[in-house]
Amino acid sequence: xxxxxxxxxxxxxxxxxxxxxxxxxxxxxxxxxxxxxxxxxxxxxxxxxxxxxxxxxxxxxxxxxxxxxxxxxxxxxxxxxxxxxxxxxxxxxxxxxxxxxxxxxxxxxxxxxxxxxxxxxxxxxxxxxxxxxxxxxxxxxxxxxxxxxxxxxxxxxxxxxxxxxxxxxxxxxxxxxxxxxxxxxxxxxxxxxxxxxxxxxxxxxxxxxxxxxxxxxxxxxxxxxxxxxxxxxxxxxxxxxxxxxxxxxxxxxxxxxxxxxxxxxxxxxxxxxxxxxxxxxxxxxxxxxxxxxxxxxxxxxxxxxxxxxxxxxxxxxxxxxxxxxxxxxxxxxxxxxxxxxxxxxxxxxxxxxxxxxxxxxxxxxxxxxxxxxxxxxxxxxxxxxxxxxxxxxxxxxxxxxxxxxxxxxxxxxxxxxxxxxxxxxxxxxxxxxxxxxxxxxxxxxxxxxxxxxxxxxxxxxxxxxxxxxxxxxxxxxxxxxxxxxxxxxxxxxxxxxxxxxxxxxxxxxxxxxxxxxxxxxxxxxxxxxxxxxxxxxxxxxxxxxxxxxxxxxxxxxxxxxxxxxxxxxxxxxxxxxxxxxxxxxxxxxxxxxxxxxxxxxxxxxxxxxxxxxxxxxxxx
Numbered sequence: 001x002x003x004x005x006x007x008x009x010x011x012x013x014x015x016x017x018x019x020x021x022x023x024x025x026x027x028x029x030x031x032x033x034x035x036x037x038x039x040x041x042x043x044x045x046x047x048x049x050x051x052x053x054x055x056x057x058x059x060x061x062x063x064x065x066x067x068x069x070x071x072x073x074x075x076x077x078x079x080x081x082x083x084x085x086x087x088x089x090x091x092x093x094x095x096x097x098x099x100x101x102x103x104x105x106x107x108x109x110x111x112x113x114x115x116x117x118x119x120x121x122x123x124x125x126x127x128x129x130x131x132x133x134x135x136x137x138x139x140x141x142x143x144x145x146x147x148x149x150x151x152x153x154x155x156x157x158x159x160x161x162x163x164x165x166x167x168x169x170x171x172x173x174x175x176x177x178x179x180x181x182x183x184x185x186x187x188x189x190x191x192x193x194x195x196x197x198x199x200x201x202x203x204x205x206x207x208x209x210x211x212x213x214x215x216x217x218x219x220x221x222x223x224x225x226x227x228x229x230x231x232x233x234x235x236x237x238x239x240x241x242x243x244x245x246x247x248x249x250x251x252x253x254x255x256x257x258x259x260x261x262x263x264x265x266x267x268x269x270x271x272x273x274x275x276x277x278x279x280x281x282x283x284x285x286x287x288x289x290x291x292x293x294x295x296x297x298x299x300x301x302x303x304x305x306x307x308x309x310x311x312x313x314x315x316x317x318x319x320x321x322x323x324x325x326x327x328x329x330x331x332x333x334x335x336x337x338x339x340x341x342x343x344x345x346x347x348x349x350x351x352x353x354x355x356x357x358x359x360x361x362x363x364x365x366x367x368x369x370x371x372x373x374x375x376x377x378x379x380x381x382x383x384x385x386x387x388x389x390x391x392x393x394x395x396x397x398x399x400x401x402x403x404x405x406x407x408x409x410x411x412x413x414x415x416x417x418x419x420x421x422x423x424x425x426x427x428x429x430x431x432x433x434x435x436x437x438x439x440x441x442x443x444x445x446x447x448x449x450x451x452x453x454x455x456x457x458x459x460x461x462x463x464x465x466x467x468x469x470x471x472x473x474x475x476x477x478x479x480x481x482x483x484x485x486x487x488x489x490x491x492x493x494x495x496x497x498x499x500x501x502x503x504x505x506x507x508x509x510x511x512x513x514x515x516x517x518x519x520x521x522x523x524x525x526x527x528x529x530x531x532x533x534x535x536x537x538x539x540x541x542x543x544x545x546x547x548x549x550x551x552x553x554x555x556x557x558x559x560x561x562x563x564x565x566x567x568x569x570x571x572x573x574x575x576x577x578x579x580x581x582x583x584x585x586x587x588x589x590x591x592x593x594x595x596x597x598x599x600x601x602x603x604x605x606x607x608x609x610x611x612x613x614x615x616x617x618x619x620x
Contacts, residue, residue, distance in 0.1 A: 043149035046225070047082065050145035053107060053218045054078045057114060057138050060211045061130050063278045063620040064118050066296035068425055068601035069126035077134040078142055085146025089154060096151035099144060100226035104219045106144050108237050110137035111215040115247065122614035126605040210273055212247040246619065249273075257619060264615040269382060271620070274374035278620055281382045282612075289317050292352050292378055296608055296617060297421060299375065300352035302383060312546045313357045314384060319554040320452060320483045320512040321354040326557055327415045327450040328362065329537040329544070332518055346413045346442065348396050348430075349420040350375055353385035356417075360386045361546050364415070371395050396420070397429055400438035412444040418451040425597040425604065426455050428590045431465045435587075436472040443519035449473070451515045456603045458506040461596050466515070466566040468584040473517035475567055477534050481557035483512040510603040513561065 054074070061070035092099075114137045121129050216238060223231045246257040249271060258268050262285070269290070271280035277295035283304065284290070291301035300321060302314035316322060343364045347356045350370040359366045367390040370376050376393060379385040392399060403409060416439055420430050429435065431453075439449060451469055455462045470478055487509060518535060537556060545551040585593065609617065 043152045046145055046149045046152070049218070049221060050082075050141060051078070053141055053145075053215075054138050056211060056214045056218065057110065057141075058134075060114060060215075061133060062295040064121045064296065064618055065126050065130050066601055066605055067277070068597055069605060070130045072127070072598060073131045074134050074138065077131075077139055081139045081142035082146045085143045086150045089147045089150030092147050092151075094151075096148050096155055097226060099148040099151060100222075101228040101230060103141075103144055103148065103222035103226070104231055104234055106141055107215070107222055108219040108234060110141055111212070111219070112237065113137050115245075118618040121618055122609065126602050210249060211278075212245060213249075216248075260619045261616060264613045266612075266616050270378060272374050272378075274372050276372040276375070279372070279374045279378060280620065281378055282616065290382065291317075291612075292375070292383070294372075294375070296605060298608065298611060299350075300354055300383075302352060302354065311548075313361050313548060314354070315548055315550045316352075316354045318483075318512075319550070320454075320514065321351070321419075322548075322551050322554040323481065323483065323512075323514050323557050324355045324417050324419060324450045324452060325358045325551070326537060326555055327417065327448050327516060328359075328364075329540060329556065330448045330516055330518070331536050331538050332446060332448075332520075343414045344411075345415040345417065347417040347419070348439075349418070350379055350385075351419065352383040353379040355419065356389060357383075357385055358546060358551075359415070360389055362544075366390070367392060367413075369394065369396055369399055397435065400435055400442075403442060404438050411442070412447065413442055414444055414447050416443060416447070416449040418449060421454050425600045426453065426461070426465060428461075428465075428585060428593055428597070429587065431468060432585050432587045432590065433468055433472060436469060440472055440519060445520055447519040449517050449519070451517070453513045453515065454604075455510065455513075456600045457509040457511060457513065459596075459600055461593065461600060462513075463566055464583055464585050464593075466513070466563075469515055469517070470563060470567060471584050473519075474521045475563050477519075477521045478515050478517040478563065479533065479535070479557075480561040480563055481514050481516070482559040482561055483514070485559050486561075508603050510600075510607055514557065516557075 058070055058074045059067075064070075114133055117124075117129070117133050117136065124132060219234060219238075223234060243252070244256065246253050246260065254268060254271070261268055261282070265284060265286045267283045267285055269281040269283055271278070273279070278293075280293045282291050282293060288304045289301050290304055292299045301317040303317060305311050305314070345356075345359050345364050345366045346369060347359070347366060348369045350356065350368050353368075356366050356368050368376070369392045371394065373393050376385075376391055380387070403411075418430070418439065420427050443449060453462070453465055453469075455465070466480070487507070516535075521534075540555050544555060
C-alpha cells in the first residue's frame with residue numbers, strides 16, 4: 001500500500017474497525033454493561049452496608065470486653081465469611097430476592113443474640129467471648145448479605161447473556177462481569193475496616209452515635225432495600241428496642257437499667273456515647289464512691305462526701321492519681337524549692353480530674369489536654385473539676401505536633417502529667433520517641449514530667465515503653481515507683497508438665513508504674529554524683545495534703561523500682577544497633593506492636609472484672 005500523507009500503516013486488518021463491527025461491539029457493551037454495572041453497584045452498596053453492620057456489632061462488644069479483645073478475631077471472621085459467601089454463592093439455592101428478604105430479620109436477630117450473650121461474658125472471658133459472639137451474630141449477617149450480593153450480580157450476568165445477538169458479541173459483557181465479580185470478592189476480603197470504620201468515627205464526632213440504635217437503623221435499611229410481608233415481624237422487636245431495651249439511651253431505659261444495676265449495688269448517674277467510647281458515671285450504693293467508666297475501663301473514682309461536708313478536693317479511690325501530684329515535691333538540687341509564682345502545668349489525659357484539681361488548688365496555672373469532650377463535661381459536672389483551667393479538647397498527637405511546628409507558641413511548662421490509657425492497653429502512639437521528645441521540649445529547664453504507665457510489667461511491651469521513656473529523658477534523670485509493692489516471687493518454679501505454652505513465662509504483674517523525670521540530666525553538671533539518685537522529694541507539709549487523708553497516706557511515692565532491669569532488657573532488644581536504638585518505640589513501630597497488646601488487654605480485663613461486678617460491665 002503506498003504511503004499517503006496523514007495515513008499510518010497498520011498490520012491490523014482494516015475490517016476490524018469497520019463501522020458495522022464497531023457498532024455491533026458497542027451495542028453489546030451497552031446491553032451487557034448496563035445491567036451488570038447497576039447490579040454490581042447494588043451488590044457493592046449492600047456489602048458496604050453489611051460491613052457497617054459488622055463494625056457496629058464489633059463496637060457493641062467494647063463495653064463488655066474492651067476494644068482490643070473485641071477486635072482480635074472480628075476482622076478475620078468478617079473477611080473470611082464475606083469472601084466465602086461471594087465465592088460459593090452458586091452452591092446456595094434461591095434467588096437474590098429470596099435471600100434479601102431474610103436480611104432484616106437476620107440483622108435484628110443478631111442484635112438480640114449479642115445482648116443475650118453479654119450475660120455470659122464473665123464465664124467466656126475476653127478471648128472466647130468475642131469469638132463466639134462473632135460466630136453467632138456477625139458471621140450469619142455476612143454470609144446472608146454476601147450470598148445476596150453475589151447472586152444479584154450472577155443473575156444480571158445470566159440475564160445479559162441471553163441478550164447478545166451472537167456468542168462473539170457477548171464476550172465483552174461476560175468478561176466485564178467476571179472482572180467485576182473478581183473485584184467484588186477482592187473488595188469483600190480487604191475492606192472491613194475502611195469506609196464503615198470511618199463512618200462510625202464521623203457519627204461519634206457529630207454526637208449521632210448509638211450502638212443499639214444503629215442496629216435498628218440497619219435492620220430498617222435492609223427491609224427498605226427488599227420489602228416483604230415477613231417484615232411485619234419486625235414491628236414487635238422494634239417497639240421493644242424503642243421502649244424497653246436498657247441499652248438504648250433514653251430516660252425510661254435509664255430507669256430500666258438502674259433496676260438491674262441496683263441488684264449489683266450500683267446506680268447510673270449519667271451516660272453518653274462519645275469519641276472514645278461509651279462514657280458513664282456510676283455510684284456505688286454500699287461503699288459510697290463514684291466512678292467514671294469508658295467502655296471496659298475505669299477512668300477514675302472518688303469517695304462521695306457526706307451531705308453538707310465541704311472538701312477542697314475530692315478523695316480519690318486510687319493511690320496512683322495521688323502519686324502523680326508528687327511531681328510538685330521533686331527537688332532537682334537538695335534544699336531548693338521552686339517558687340509557685342510562675343508555676344504552670346500541662347495534664348495529658350483528664351480522667352475524673354483528680355490531679356488537675358489538686359494542681360489548681362495549689363494555685364498552679366493548669367492546661368488540660370483531653371481528646372473526649374464528654375469526659376471533660378462529666379468531670380466538671382459530676383466530679384467537681386474547677387473551671388479555672390485551660391481546656392484543650394484535642395488529640396495529644398496533634399497538639400504536640402502543632403507545638404513543634406508553630407514557632408510563635410513556645411510555651412514551656414514546669415510540670416507535665418502524662419496519664420493516658422485506652423482500649424484495655426497502653427496507647428502506643430503516645431509512648432513513642434517522637435511524642436516523648438516533643439513533651440521534653442515543652443518542659444522548662446527546671447521542669448519535671450510524671451508519666452503513669454498502666455500495664456503488665458512482665459510483658460515485652462512494658463519493657464519497650466519504659467526503655468523508650470528512659471532513652472528520651474536519660475536513666476540518670478528518672479526514678480520509677482510502683483502503685484503497690486511488687487508481688488512476692490513464686491516459691492517454686494513452674495511445673496515442666498504444665499500444658500500452658502507460657503508456663504516458663506513470669507507471672508502477670510499488672511500495675512501502675514509512675515516515672516518521674518527531670519528535663520535536664522543533673523549528672524552532666526555534677527559527674528561526681530553519678531552513683532547518687534538524680535533527685536529527691538522534699539518532705540510534704542500539711543498544705544500539700546489539701547485536707548485529704550488519701551494524700552496524707554499516698555502522696556509521697558514509696559515503692560521504688562530499679563530501672564536497670566528495663567535498661568538491660570531494652571538493650572537486648574537493640575540487637576547490636578547501639579545503646580538506645582533497637583529497643584525504643586518509634587512512630588513507624590506502632591503498627592507492628594499492636595498485635596502484642598492482646599496479653600496486656602486480657603490482664604486489664606481481669607483487673608476490671610475484679611473491681612466492678614460482671615453485671616455492671618454487661619449492662620451498659
